Amino acid sequence: MFGTSGVRGRVGKTITADLALDVGRAVATDGADTVVVGRDARESGRMLTRALIAGLTECGANVLDVGVEPTPTVARAVVRAGADAGIVVTASHNPAPDNGIKLWTGAGQAFREEANDRIEAVVREGAFEFASHDALGSVQTVGDARRHHERVLHEAVDLPEALSVVVDLGNGVGRVTADALHTAGCTVHTLDGQRDGRFPGRPSEPTAEHCQTACAVVANTDAALGVVHDGDADRTMAIDETGRFVSGDALLALFARQAASGGDRVAVPVDTSLLVADALDPVGATVTYTRVGDAHVAARTEAADVCFGGEPSGAWIWPGEPRCPDGPLAACRLAAMVADSGSLAALVDDLPSYPIRRESVRTAEKADVVARVATLANDTYDDVSSLDGSRVETDAGWFLVRASGTEPLVRITAEARSERDAEQLFETARALVDRARDDE
Structure with missing residues (x-):
């Protein structure tokens, strides 16, 4: 049932209200007393979230509902609330007809395989522990999760100078990136900024092919860089000042090299380019390979000598933060890197490159x-x-x-x-x- 990023599939086939109801029941049965719930902009998420909340409260869990927000915003809300778990209804970068459910620990980290297996077993066996009529869970709306995320971004990133930045939201829920960069003093131009789970502006996955409009806008303006998100803003990809889409491997190498020093390791999946290891070699750092999937990368960053983890698909994880890929944080840290160096294109050109x-x-x-x-x-x-x-x-x-x-x-x-x-x-x-x- 669960893949590398929760359970995903076509709405009405793989993903149904019955499934969402049962996952909610299973998470509460597994012992979660307080659960933070959020969703992306897909219209099907409204129905699935209601079913999920019904299952949680039916089995006695209290729900904190943050509404339509980025996945990393929900993960941070879990940590801030001291909740036992978080659930995001999202298919992330998948096409509009899809949706999904991803589970988060109280530390804001994706459920590991064994935890997903427990939930799946409860669902499969129907082994739910229903609450009595006087012990049903409650539902509370949380309205400041995004503002908290923006404050964290502002505190975490110091821009030595203001930049002009193009932010392509892809009709997703990553508006917090634009707000945080604006608060930091940047001139921000947004593309496809209206939330729309049909993704009319471009497909949700932020690839070079899908982001040609953003590349053209960056190339034909004074923008120092462009950043692009997927539907739930856990991914961030980049465009340099010439309008060139930066490969995920190159961006991974830049973030890794900035984070690492002698003796450090960087967690990367097995499909990562050799250029990351070669870029780390001059600073005395190495890579450690994981299975593909941000949950596997996040788990490896728990090792004391792992200073950073990332995937070429656009997921970036810093130890010391909740170990959820945080697209807005990555966008802000990239802006700070560009402001400090003066040119994203020059940083990329300085990296080794292999076909x-x-x-x-x-x-x-x-x-x-x-x-x-x-x-x-x-x-x-x-x-x-x-x-x-x-x-x-x-x-x-x-x-x-x-x-x-x-x-x-x-x-x-x-x-x-x-x-x-x-x-x-x-x-x-x-x-x-x-x-x-x-x-x-």
Whole structure:
């Protein structure tokens, strides 16, 4: 039921009011007495949130409802309230017909796999502990969660000079970024700032292809940078002053290098470019690989020597903050970095760069396909890691085949130090996937 980022899927099929009701019941049955609840701008979230709250209160949990807010705002509200758990109704960067449910601990960190498994088991077995008529939970509206998040951002980020910043909200709920940057003295131009869960301005996922309008606006104005969010603002990607979309690997390297010093480690998923490790080498820091998914990265940042964690998809986690990917915090820290250095383009150009190919193959049998690829890879190659899917190391570079944790997709990544080798590795990986699909 749960993937790398909660449970997600098409509304009316995978995601229903019955499911939301049962997840609420299960979280309360699992022992949560006080639960913070929020949602993104998808209209289906209204129905799902009502069902979720009904399940929570039916089993005795008290609910603090923050309404329509960014996922990191909800996570911070959990910590601030001293709640036992948080639940966000969101499909994050997924298409508009989807929705989902993601669970957060009292520390503002995504539920780990074992905790999700407990909730799933209660739902599957229907082992709910209903409250008596006089012990039902209460519901209280919390109206200042976003203002609190903005104050935290203002305190955490010191801009040495004001900047002109383009903020592409993608019709999502990340307005707190624009407000925080404006409060810090920046000139802020917003794109697709109206909350609309249909995402009419652009698809919710902040990719180079989807953000061409924002890139053009940055390129043709005096903006020092652009920042773009997904639907629930847990992701942040960037555009430099020339209008170039900054790759997630490059942005990860910049944040990591800023956070790290000698002996530190940076938590990154197995699909991360070599450039991050190479960028950390001059400061004496290294990477530590995790499975793909912000929950896995966040868990690794609990180690004392891990100073930062991030994913090329745009999730950024700083120890010392709630370990929820905080897109607005990332946007503000990036603005401070640019104000200090003078040029995001120059920072990116200073990084090593290697050709990397990423592609997704749609299949309803993703687990079976990835399992068959693992068999084929282990039969052919000597250096295969099974941390998350199959990552094959060769003299030329590496490739990875893994199942998406949120969509019916198989992800293929290949990287080398030359275009020719990267293309050959990608074609090799794609051929393995095709062979595995032929066996379906």
